[in-house]
Amino acid sequence: MLDVHRLRLLRELDRRGTLAAVARALNYSPSAISQQLTQLEAETGVKLLEQAGRGVRLTAQARILVGHTDAILERLEEAEADLRASLTEVSGTLRVASFQSVLLALIPPALTLLAERYPKLRVEIEQQEARSAFAGLVARDFDVVLGEEYPGLPQQQVEGVHTLQLAHDELWLALPTTGRHADAVASTAARAGANVRLAELADLPWILDPHEGAPGQWQRNLLRSGGFEPDVRFESPDLLLAIHLIENGHAASILPGLLLTTGDRRPRMRLAHLPGRPHRRLTTGVRAGAARHPAVRAFREALRTGLRQSIHEPPA
Template structure:
């Protein structure tokens, strides 16, 4: 009988490429990983790894095992999901990876609902961007991850992952209401929001005033995400489409910092409506963008765990939280 743990290590080596990367991801030493895979070779009676430069690569026989391992692990998770579903209480531990705007806006109300509806469920939250989070999901570091897709930048499907649309969140232009970079006389509390119904409501967004056009902001400082992540790529493409290269003075993925820079009059920014849809007013002017672009917020779980009661409870709580005041 083949050892499932060793099969999983082989699959991780296929996914990550090096023994060192597998060891770092799973908190083992490379020598321990190598020893486990040598034992798997002994169990199978075939060569699974062969030298490749300073590292190793999988043989054709190893790839056959990897393909079966994906099916085996999915079936085991389906079995666990069915077992948990047979119980009357939703319990255990659910490990969630999410990024900043969702952590601030959606996760707290979801946790409140879960505490009321499923007090036996422990939820552990890790702040992680979508790319590393999905890798951690497949490595069984997380059970649920939150992801996002920006206009024109769809994310390719991840094999073995079940995704579900959570919400459509309108992307908005935020400009200062005072200081040398102010545009118009927007008041505190102008804000926008996306929601799970996808109607892209953005509050009043200063619609009683002349709209701010992107081309008018070619000569002002910008606060944008770094260029090596999808939101940063999307923002730069949007500005270039309006005929200018943004003067980026602040490059940071910290959206709270971007909001603060706008409120203090130091920059303009492109912000998700979800983050602005809070009880706290924002001292900035918020305008809709041409075409009213939205980002897609999704949840992802391993395919075999989609029916797990804890996963279903968390996804449901996120949806309910979207409708909470």
């Protein structure tokens, strides 16, 4: 009988690439990982690892085992989910990866709700960009990840991940109302009302997400569709920094409505609909075997409840 723990170590080596990376992730020493995999070779009777420079790589036989290991771990998670569902109390630890706008807008009310309903459920949260978060989900670093999909930039489907749509979130043009650019913004807005023409914003400085990520790519493509190359003075994924710079008259940006429509404070800026009123798609992802786990279901429902209770239409 093959040892499931050793099979998982082999799978982690396949995903993480080196014994040192597996050791760091699972709090083992590299030598302990190596010993466990040597024992797995003895159990299977085939060679699983071969030298590759200073490291090792999986043999064809090892990759066959990894494929079966994914299915085995999924069934084990399904068994755990069914077992937990048979109990009357939701407890344990749920590890969540999310990006900033959801962390700011939806996570606090969701945590409040969970604390009231399920006091024995511990939720641990880490801020992560969606792509690395989904990699961590598959590697079992996280149990739930929040994802986002921008128009024309579909989120890559990850095998073995169960995804549910959380919401469609409108993306807004955010313009300064103070500082040296305020008069130009006011003049443009007065002519166009809530529907500002992008071409009239060519002279504004911008704060945008980093260009290599989906949000930053989408923002730049949209502004270029207005016939100009945006003058990106500030590049940062920090939405609070973007709000601060806009409120103080130093830049314009494109912001998610989720950040603008939750809580009591409304940002001091002019908001305008973008052409076509584009939305990003917000999702929650879990490993397929854990979709029925009570803690996962409770967290997803808490997010949906927080969304219904917190979202208001921003003033244009």
